[in-house]
Amino acid sequence: MKTGCCINYFIGFDDERMLEKALEYLKACAESQGWKVVKYSITPARKTLAVNPHPRCETVVLDFMKVKDWRESGEHMYYDEIAKETRESFDRTIPKFYPFVHDEMWYSADFTKTEYAPKSNHVKVCSFLRSISTVATLFRINDESGYYGSMSKRKLLEGHGYLAGEKVNDLQTEADSDG
Numbered sequence: 640m641k642t643g644c645c646i647n648y649f650i651g652f653d654d655e656r657m658l659e660k661a662l663e664y665l666k667a668c669a670e671s672q673g674w675k676v677v678k679y680s681i682t683p684a685r686k687t688l689a690v691n692p693h694p695r696c697e698t699v700v701l702d703f704m705k706v707k708d709w710r711e712s713g714e715h716m717y718y719d720e721i722a723k724e725t726r727e728s729f730d731r732t733i734p735k736f737y738p739f740v741h742d743e744m745w746y747s748a749d750f751t752k753t754e755y756a757p758k759s760n761h762v763k764v765c766s767f768l769r770s771i772s773t774v775a776t777l778f779r780i781n782d783e784s785g786y787y788g789s790m791s792k793r794k795l796l797e798g799h800g801y802l803a804g805e806k807v808n809d810l811q812t813e814a815d816s817d818g
Contacts, residue, residue, distance in 0.1 A: 644761060644784040647750040648768055651740060651777030658703060658745050661771040662688045668767060692764055696756035699764060700749045707742035740777065758795055761786060
């Protein structure tokens with residue numbers, strides 16, 4: 640039985656210029672892989688990159704705002720699986736779990752489902768996000784399949800509900816077609 644898998648991501652930057660460079664880099668990476676760039680916008684108040692890696696995968700959205708603006712807007716309702724969808728719980732939860740998060744930090748939190756795309760796409764999305772992990776102040780991935788933390792193809796397939804004791808073949812054996 641196939642099950643869905645989400646990649647939840649929580650990313651923060653203290654350095655605005657570093658964030659802009661990271662988004663430029665990710666945009667170039669996405670384009671080089673033939674992914675559709677849905678939105679790319681750099682403004683003083685918001686820095687956004689949205690890419691669609693596969694027609695059957697949800698869009699990867701990196702939408703950064705300063706924490707103070709993000710919290711006050713009420714616009715972003717998904718920020719941590721621990722937090723409730725209210726500003727009050729954001730105020731309670733973020734300092735407890737991320738004490739270095741502050742009002743001037745640029746922050747983005749979202750998720751992408753890879754359930755209906757080929758499993759190799761899940762690997763590509765994880766690699767895409769991992770590529771900026773060393774330059775971000777806050778970088779947390781919660782991958783429901785368990786792949787991100789282990790980089791194990793077995794974990795990926797188990798997480799997507801494919802394995803029932805049989806031997807894991809290379810991910811390339813699962814067709815990367817749209818069919």
